[in-house]
Amino acid sequence: MANLVLRDLVKSYDKTEVLHSISLAVEDGEFVVFVGPSGCGKSTTLRLIAGLEEVTSGTIEIAGRVVNNLEPKDRDIAMVFQNYAIYPHMTVRKNIGFGLRSSKAPKAEKHKRIESVAELLGMTAYLDRKPSQLSGGQRQRVAIGRAMVRDPAVFLFDEPLSNLDAQLRTQMRLEIKKLHQRVGSTIVFVTHDQVEAMTMADRIVIMKDGHIQQVGTPAEVYHQPANTFVARFIGAPAMNMIPGVARPGGGVALSTGGTLDLGRALPEGRDIILGIRPEDLHTGHDTAVIEGAVNLREPLGHETLIYVETANGDVIAKADGRTPPEVGEVVHLGAAPENIHVFDAATGEALR
Numbered sequence: 001m002a003n004l005v006l007r008d009l010v011k012s013y014d015k016t017e018v019l020h021s022i023s024l025a026v027e028d029g030e031f032v033v034f035v036g037p038s039g040c041g042k043s044t045t046l047r048l049i050a051g052l053e054e055v056t057s058g059t060i061e062i063a064g065r066v067v068n069n070l071e072p073k074d075r076d077i078a079m080v081f082q083n084y085a086i087y088p089h090m091t092v093r094k095n096i097g098f099g100l101r102s103s104k105a106p107k108a109e110k111h112k113r114i115e116s117v118a119e120l121l122g123m124t125a126y127l128d129r130k131p132s133q134l135s136g137g138q139r140q141r142v143a144i145g146r147a148m149v150r151d152p153a154v155f156l157f158d159e160p161l162s163n164l165d166a167q168l169r170t171q172m173r174l175e176i177k178k179l180h181q182r183v184g185s186t187i188v189f190v191t192h193d194q195v196e197a198m199t200m201a202d203r204i205v206i207m208k209d210g211h212i213q214q215v216g217t218p219a220e221v222y223h224q225p226a227n228t229f230v231a232r233f234i235g236a237p238a239m240n241m242i243p244g245v246a247r248p249g250g251g252v253a254l255s256t257g258g259t260l261d262l263g264r265a266l267p268e269g270r271d272i273i274l275g276i277r278p279e280d281l282h283t284g285h286d287t288a289v290i291e292g293a294v295n296l297r298e299p300l301g302h303e304t305l306i307y308v309e310t311a312n313g314d315v316i317a318k319a320d321g322r323t324p325p326e327v328g329e330v331v332h333l334g335a336a337p338e339n340i341h342v343f344d345a346a347t348g349e350a351l352r
Contacts, residue, residue: 002063002076002153002186003028004049009058011044011210019044019210021058026154026188031180033189035197036207036233042190043158045207049188050079050156063153073102078147079156082163086131086142092118093127096145103150117145120179137168141175148183157189161196169193173200194234198222206230228348231275231341237305240281240315242274242290243345255312260289262337272351275341278305281317281333283325290315290333294325308333 004026011019019041026032034042047053049060051072059066067075078099086095096117100110118124121141131139140160147155157176161169177200180187191197197204198218206213206221206229214226225231231239243255246266251259252274266272281290295314296307304324307314308331317333325331342351 003061004154004186004188005059005061006045006049007059007061009045009048009060010056011041011048011053012056017056017210019048019056022210022212024205024212024215026186029184029186031177031187031189031200031202032205033191033197033201033203034205034207035191035194036213038192039209040207041210042192042205042207046079046156046158046188046190049154050077051075076153077156078150078152078154079158080143080147080160082159086139086146088131091128091130092123092134092142092145095131095142096123096127096149099146099148099150113149113151117149120148120182121145121175135168136164137172137175140164140172144176144179153186155185155187157187159191160189161191161193169196176200194236198234204234206233208233224350225275225341226350228273228275228343231343231350235277237278237316239275239277239341241343242276242315243312244272244274246270246272254289256290256292256310256315258289258291260337260340262340262342264337264342266342266351271345273343273345273348275343276315276335276339278316278318280335280339281315282335283317283319283331283333289335291330292333293330294327297324297327299324306331 006022006024009019009022022045034045036042048055055068060068062075093114097110097114118127123141126138161172164172173196201218203215203217204221205215208229214221214230221230221234244252246268247253248268250262250264250266252262253259290310292308292310294306295309298305301321303321304319306317306319306325308317319325344351
């Protein structure tokens with residue numbers, strides 16, 4: 001295990017800069033997840049760490065050693081890709097052991113390490129099977145085992161669950177998290193799935209257009225988003241964004257009509273955006289701030305998502321699953337002031 005430090009990392013293709021001065025410190029044994037939309041730079045960052053792409057400027061340190069000019073095999077990392085890339089003609093035992101092909105360890109030691117990794121992954125009973133005799137989740141475990149058997153300083157995962165169905169993704173997500181808790185390895189994991197990020201990470205790195213938008217624990221990025229991009233990206237359904245203008249004494253004149261008293265100091269006269277998560281916006285609240293007609297319902301069993309048409313477009317709220325409002329019914333929605341986020345309309349940055 002080891003720590004990983006990125007300092008002012010830049011990547012350019014010809015004259016196009018795709019990563020802009022990325023800096024991050026990953027602690028020894030930490031599970032860090034990079035998340036963001038397609039093209040944001042998360043996989044490029046991972047490939048730079050792995051040595052599969054050349055750094056334009058900046059440094060990458062693993063265990064205190066700058067590795068910019070080292071080949072991938074000399075960086076003490078192991079990478080698990082989106083595609084399993086396991087050999088169909090080899091048994092599980094040989095596939096896992098392939099990671100030790102260049103090791104000078106005695107044969108008995110290699111055998112012991114293969115057996116140990118197989119036991120950790122629950123694959124001992126499948127060691128003599130071929131990949132064609134395994135499920136998708138088991139094949140992915142073989143790919144993880146091949147990385148684990150080398151005992152690297154840092155594990156790199158590049159969207160390893162993307163090709164699995166929903167049930168298998170959930171299962172493998174839990175297994176990777178449990179594996180991290182048992183082994184305590186340093187892991188950098190890339191995904192476009194915010195659920196994977198929220199459920200697996202010690203810290204999340206949210207990226208957009210080659211820039212880091214926020215780094216924090218799952219609770220921090222969810223409850224204290226740094227800007228409107230993070231607020232919309234993290235959480236499903238996305239956070240409602242309601243324009244308004246700050247008034248004296250903490251009041252806000254809403255574009256949807258009416259005034260809301262947040263009870264906190266705001267820059268008077270500034271255009272702002274109020275962010276309210278659907279679970280915090282509901283009918284029957286003491287202070288109704290939004291009025292509109294329900295134009296769509298999505299029953300989810302214990303609750304129902306309602307889409308409410310307002311003067312400033314639709315907002316999403318949650319209603320009781322047993323007695324939700326009817327389509328066409330006019331509802332009054334409210335939220336507790338402490339659950340309302342405030343952003344600067346011009347910059348999108350959070351106003352704390």
